[in-house]
Amino acid sequence: MHKVTNVSVLSNIVRLGNPDRTRAYSTLRRWRRIQNMTKRVLQSRSTHDVRWVGDAALPTQAGDRLFMSFHYGLWYMSLAAMAQATGCQRVYCLVGEIDPSYNDRMAAMARAAGIEIVLVPGGIAMLRGVRKARAEGALIFVLVDVPWGLSGEPDQRFPFFSGHIEAKSALFTFAERAGLQPHLLVADYDEAERTTFVRSHEVQSQAECFALLQRYVADKPWLWERLVDIHKFSTLAGERPHLPFKVANDFYVADMANLKVARVNRSLYERMLEARQLASQGLAADAASLLEQIHASTTLAVRSVF
Known part of the structure; x- marks a missing residue:
């Protein structure tokens, strides 16, 4: 199944009120x-x-x-x-x-x-x-x-x-x-x-x-x-997380609220993954600081990474 379809489905799972990453991916696999x-x-x-x-x-x-x-x-x-x-x-x-x-x-x-x-x-x-x-x-x-x-x-x-x-x-x-x-x-x-x-x-x-x-x-x-x-x-109301994903050798990020997709470079992609990892480790302030740097240096309003 096409990667973009998976991104679309995953985004809509989150929009329906499944913010937990593990549960959302489990729902995607079942779908x-x-x-x-x-x-x-x-x-x-x-x-x-x-x-x-x-x-x-x-x-x-x-x-x-x-x-x-x-x-x-x-x-x-x-x-x-x-x-x-x-x-x-x-x-x-x-x-x-x-x-x-x-x-x-x-x-x-x-x-x-x-x-x-x-x-x-x-x-x-x-x-x-x-x-x-x-x-x-x-x-x-x-x-x-x-x-x-x-x-x-x-x-x-x-x-x-x-x-x-x-x-x-x-x-x-x-x-x-x-x-x-x-x-x-x-x-x-x-x-x-x-x-x-x-x-x-x-x-x-x-x-x-x-x-x-x-x-x-x-x-x-x-x-x-x-x-x-x-x-x-x-x-649907709720948070507007962003989802970084890779297709072949290209890197993208999707706004999970409106499904707008932007192409990004490897460095930006990896920084978003780093922010997600920091948040998962309970280092919310460090994750927020990194996302603020991303926001300041790009046009992307990334406030959280899924």
Whole structure:
């Protein structure tokens, strides 16, 4: 996995409230394992090697439900769980105006789970797609943990850890007008048992969905795929540490609050590592003095090193 991706994920782990370096790196390693598992599923085009259990409370009929999920754990197993519980193998997936490469990946996930999927874009086509799905008795599914679609600005903000997460009301407004009841599925993963448990939640509002997202992410942050880009649609408070890192023979430092990356020379890189070591040894004053020297001689506002 690309080093810059690791830096992005690590920064967002810290922003979510994991300032301890050892814990943050442990979370990063776990996150990478889950992403590699998903990659293997895509490469094999099958979920036969995935151990999973569906919630006994899963609905046995599609009815007038809009099934929802997060990019959490092996989230595509929610598709398999819906199909198993209802006996329906056809899923209409609402994708808004997301990048085509994302839609291709969504379709590949569905095929791996043994599901026939119909991707439904936004606009008037969505209304037609939902009507067709209901006429067929098919399942309707959407992922809701990012601002849905790309057009227009987010118009909702929900409490999220030490800040807020942005969202759009359009999807839930559409569901209400179309007479669809949101039903949330979450693919929780138990590392000890190496098993995905698809949890079922009847939800009444968008706020309830995001409250559940925070609960799951707080419990097992490494399961949330969107750790890679949460900084794009959230505002979180907290310290602004800097992370020095190396790619091949080049040296960089990333501001972990805004993910701006600056290229630095070896000397500056090593001085930041020295400041981190001093801080870890309890020599806070010496570390602060060295960082003040760095700040005075550069344009970098480095106040702490992760």
